[in-house]
């Protein structure tokens with residue numbers, strides 16, 4: 001188990017993390033969700049032992065990050081937000097380099113590199129230099145470097161930002177595979193759909209505070225409410241907000257409400273009176289993104 005015990009961190013007068021307290025069960029995929037600047041990277045850097053000055057402690061499989069940083073590191077594969085690879089080397093040479101850093105060598109290293117290249121879908125590109133790689137391929141290789149030593153805990157900081165769909169699919173499959181093999185995964189993102197799809201448990205973080213935490217089912221069931229999606233020319237956010245909390249989306253508005261059928265009837269009447277013909281008027285259950293907005297008043301992405 002990973003036991004986060006009252007972790008706080010300040011940068012000067014900026015409180016980046018404020019008394020985080022939660023547990024992650026072994027074998028779980030845990031999604032840490034929050035907007036830019038919420039404190040996700042800071043938490044991850046503390047968890048993996050990169051940031052050493054903080055209050056509180058984290059027990060990783062019964063080892064204190066504070067007291068046994070190097071010991072804990074050997075259990076962890078960390079994929080930071082910024083890609084950390086040697087551009088002028090081939091994919092294989094990058095893996096050899098990182099493997100040696102983790103103390104692997106000889107036949108064992110060779111076998112691990114072969115397996116990892118297959119897992120990240122880059123076997124065919126093993127001997128190509130990274131100058132020929134797309135951003136998504138580099139991201140996959142970066143993950144490959146972090147799992148060479150078969151860590152029990154894999155920490156991925158926003159691994160799918162700005163990558164192509166094929167690489168995103170490959171990363172999702174890899175995480176599923178790691179989960180099935182019993183690894184614990186901590187995954188940060190501000191893409192809600194990803195976290196809903198991948199993670200067993202979730203923590204919602206805003207301005208350094210954990211605002212909700214639990215299994216995905218618990219969090220969704222606790223806060224789930226119905227909402228109506230509206231796309232209609234000539235209707236404003238203000239007019240819709242008389243029906244419930246209204247969130248502006250890229251192509252319309254989501255209106256959260258307690259009685260969706262009655263709300264829809266009222267909306268239809270409002271549209272009739274104003275001569276508005278909606279392009280879309282749909283009933284849906286609220287998603288993690290809406291729950292986050294209701295709890296914090298903060299959008300995870302700009303008009304996601």
Ligand SMILES: Nc1ncnc2c1ncn2[C@@H]1O[C@H](COP(=O)(O)OP(=O)(O)OP(=O)(O)O)[C@@H](O)[C@H]1O
Nearest residue numbers: 011014016034035036037038039040041042043158
């Ligand atoms: N090295 C640093 N020095 C000073 N302030 C920092 C530093 N790193 C992060 N911060 C601040 O701490 C807060 C949390 O940042 P952090 O990077 O952990 O958030 P995040 O949720 O990972 O966001 P992002 O996805 O944008 O990286 C922010 O206010 C940020 O400006």
